[in-house]
Amino acid sequence: MRCDEVKKLIADYSVDRLSEKVRRRIEDHLVACPDCAAELARQEKAMNLVEQMQMVEPPAGLWNGVYNRITSPQRSTQRQNWLFRCPRWALSLGLCMLVLASVVFLGIDRAGYQKETAVPDPAAAEYIRSHAAASRYDVFADHVGLSFVAAMQSSDEQEEL
Amino acid sequence: MDHCQKLNNMEPGGSDSVLQHESSKMILPGEKPVELVDVSLIKRTKAGDLCAFEELFNHFHKRVYNIVRRLVCNEHDAADLTQEVFVKVFNTIGCLKAEEAFFTWLRSVAVNTCRDYMRRRPPRMESLDANLQFDDGEMAWELPTPDAGPEKELLDSERDKAVRRAVASLSDEHRTVVVLHHLEGMDVKEIAKLLGCPVGTVKSRLARAREDLSRKLLPYVM
Numbered sequence: 001m002r003c004d005e006v007k008k009l010i011a012d013y014s015v016d017r018l019s020e021k022v023r024r025r026i027e028d029h030l031v032a033c034p035d036c037a038a039e040l041a042r043q044e045k046a047m048n049l050v051e052q053m054q055m056v057e058p059p060a061g062l063w064n065g066v067y068n069r070i071t072s073p074q075r076s077t078q079r080q081n082w083l084f085r086c087p088r089w090a091l092s093l094g095l096c097m098l099v100l101a102s103v104v105f106l107g108i109d110r111a112g113y114q115k116e117t118a119v120p121d122p123a124a125a126e127y128i129r130s131h132a133a134a135s136r137y138d139v140f141a142d143h144v145g146l147s148f149v150a151a152m153q154s155s156d157e158q159e160e161l
Numbered sequence: 162m163d164h165c166q167k168l169n170n171m172e173p174g175g176s177d178s179v180l181q182h183e184s185s186k187m188i189l190p191g192e193k194p195v196e197l198v199d200v201s202l203i204k205r206t207k208a209g210d211l212c213a214f215e216e217l218f219n220h221f222h223k224r225v226y227n228i229v230r231r232l233v234c235n236e237h238d239a240a241d242l243t244q245e246v247f248v249k250v251f252n253t254i255g256c257l258k259a260e261e262a263f264f265t266w267l268r269s270v271a272v273n274t275c276r277d278y279m280r281r282r283p284p285r286m287e288s289l290d291a292n293l294q295f296d297d298g299e300m301a302w303e304l305p306t307p308d309a310g311p312e313k314e315l316l317d318s319e320r321d322k323a324v325r326r327a328v329a330s331l332s333d334e335h336r337t338v339v340v341l342h343h344l345e346g347m348d349v350k351e352i353a354k355l356l357g358c359p360v361g362t363v364k365s366r367l368a369r370a371r372e373d374l375s376r377k378l379l380p381y382v383m
């Protein structure tokens with residue numbers, strides 16, 4: 001193995017990330033090459049310096065902050081109220097569903113109201129039917145809305161009969 | 162309960178080896194291993210005893226603060242996050258089944274709290290970052306305690322700052338594995354389990370961080 005190849009792999013060798021075969025070849029090279037052995041030693045020394053980092057004293061008053069937070073009224077809310085345990089996205093999703101549900105129900109309610117009062121128009125029914133048929137294979141068409149209106153029209157016609 | 166399950170999954174299979182490994186690496190001679198703690202304190206905390214929890218806090222907060230500070234490299238946020246960790250621990254300690262693995266669990270709460278924070282914070286500018294961290298005094302976390310004259314003190318202090326600056330300049334992912342492996346003494350399998358990634362990923366990050374650090378600390382390792 002060449003020196004540049006070995007040097008590229010020394011860190012992976014140190015963390016035991018190489019296959020047995022490559023590891024052996026690197027070991028053979030290291031025994032014979034002082035330059036690559038020195039590179040390995042430098043990396044080892046750098047990591048030793050990191051490991052010698054001393055711990056620092058925490059600032060005073062940390063406990064007071066913890067104590068205040070676990071004894072404040074919000075804490076009991078946080079521990080007991082399921083609403084606060086839900087992640088924020090779940091709450092947003094729930095809210096969206098609620099809004100969507102009310103819109104749908106209001107829509108149905110209004111449609112029902114219109115059904116009672118509106119006079120069925122055969123021309124409009126024919127237009128909607130042909131529009132729905134034409135839009136069947138249009139991916140951007142509002143298929144749900146069209147079927148809904150078509151269903152309303154057909155029920156109107158049944159009522160007429 | 163989902164969050165209970167999640168918390169208990171973080172516990173290691175065998176905590177004994179972990180404790181031995183750590184105590185050989187982290188604890189100075191004559192110092193009581195910080196990982197070992199009276200299990201009755203944990204039981205009392207579970208029952209809501211604040212005095213017991215204060216004792217747990219006093220026993221562990223320096224270690225937790227240092228883990229957090231080394232991970233996030235920000236003095237002010239480290240204090241806030243350390244408090245957040247202990248509040249979480251108090252609120253969820255009921256979920257901890259293996260009481261003898263309390264420290265391992267506490268550390269996983271600390272690491273996950275820091276990871277959430279690091280994901281939220283704006284991306285750092287790598288080239289400027291180390292200097293910014295250094296200039297505001299952040300990286301001068303503590304002065305070493307030299308056993309020789311003022312020159313040695315100065316040299317040690319310079320080297321110490323350089324080491325802190327080099328570690329702070331790593332990407333969040335690389336720094337996390339360096340702190341957990343080289344400063345917390347965790348083995349790669351434990352780290353992989355805690356971070357939820359393959360062992361190979363942990364090793365790869367360690368290797369790249371190793372190259373980066375030895376390059377940045379070149380004047381101190383020649």
Ligand SMILES: [Zn+2]
Nearest residue numbers: 003033035036
């Ligand atoms: Zn060579």
